[in-house]
Amino acid sequence: MTTNPNYKESETKEGQKYKYVEIKGYQVIPIETHYIKPNESIDFMIEEISILSEENDYLVIAETPISVSQGRLVDEANYTASYKAKFLAKYWSKYFWGYILGPILGIKERTIKNLRKLPEEESERHKELVLDLYGWKHALKPASEAGIDLSNAPGTYVSLLPENPEKVAKEITENIKNKTENTIITLIIDTDATYKKGNKYFTGLPIAIPGIEANKGVFGYTLGQLSENLGSTPLACSREIDVDEAIKIANIAEDYQKSLSTAMETIYSVKKVLNSDTNEISLKSLDSIIHTPAVLIRKIE
Template sequence: MSKNLENIKHITNGDYIVIPIETGYIKPNENLNSIINPAKEIMEDGDYLVIAETPVSVSQGRLVDESNYSPSLKAKFLTTVWSKYLWGYVFGPILGIKKRTIKNLRRLPKETYAHKEVVLQLYGLKHALKPASEAGIDLSNAPGTCVSLLPENPQKVAKQLKAEIGKNVCVMIIDTDATYKKNGKYFTGLPIAIDGIEANKGVIGYVKGQLGENMGSTPLGCSENISVEEGLKIANIAEDYQKSLATEMSTIHSVKSVLGTDESSVTIEALDSITHTPAVIIRKK
């Protein structure tokens, strides 16, 4: 029998109940107790705890200050000619990528030069050639000119968090960047994903994905050995909830509307001024 949810915020999504875990901004090198402590109280055996990748990365201190990188000619070319013009006006419309992505590409500022340099140096050309969301680097939930990289060893983190919760639950860390399906195979441009999803495909995965089926958010690591289909289903229920939030900062361009400040002027205090939902509990009804 499910615990009484009368006094706990929740919604239903088909056959599932979604219970958000709301916190302040999880700061660099801070533990994840603000997620784990309520999870311990609310979760039941068989529940899923789905955590966004960025709070995990920030808690690990995986922030990079892009102002420390001097853009090369290659980075400038990839930003302006390749991403802004070729993808924004030619490849993007031909392949039918999201109109929001095309709009964002067409207004790429010069400040993006340093971002491309970071991608080139840390992940290489195959990720830098991807026009947006390169290597899963998050620009929207980090202070100042910092960005957050993907978490280190998300599967290990998921297993550790399950052990802290101390119940028979499934902990999953996800990224909103897509997993695709083509010819019966699952793949993603992201550097990492759960077993069963071919990862680290970079721009090749992105292009191939536009010709296949977008399956939604990518499970990066999981405490259990689950099927790709189950992982994707649960990840997408979590993403559906995130998309419903007024405070969602899915891209760098949404930062200004949520926080009321320019992207490069974001402070930890500003990030901490809004309610964050870094995780949701998902329970079968």
């Protein structure tokens, strides 16, 4: 992990200075904020984006800050694991996927290690939630079921995918247009993969932009291990966009996020970043570091 991106400096036509990095022929301009709290408006973030944006910029926003701002949090402590959930957590995910199917299909070594050390009680409650909200198709997926995020929510809460992300993306673009007269393209993305088999794009996630077959659950995830992994999944866009272009921009944003020392992809990396030995992550600890919920991406001319 790179802990010190190679930042350069520039300024807008109005003289506002900003930092950026260059990735694959694009400027990537971070939008740094505090931890966006449940039901907190993201309007403050729109103000900074408006100051820095230019015509035809891409604005790429991670799904979790949108979800948290919408209050899309569920407390897993309220769930009692059934025998089905216990089977899925202990035998299906931890042992069958962690020791047999995962290695056979060649899933990431990090994922296999994480599956093998799944905390039993928390995993059982989590599977119960997935069964309750999304059913077997998603619960059978060994990890990252239905895009539920465990890594950026406090305590025993998890965040679901955003509600109507396309509407959110269009509203953000419209707000920035009203403030600046610049038309930008807003993408809301998830780090869960989009796969390609032949000419077919698909993902296990419940939603994705048009052109990507979504809601495939464990079937999409399993087939995906035998297909081309294209990287992050664009969930929604403020306008129609070519699938390959959307994925390319999403992956540039993800490349930048992964370069940060504060990258929190899993609950284990969250504990490392926050220097915490417990599974209880508080709002205070989440707010103790700088977050980058969005980036502006601009083609270098």
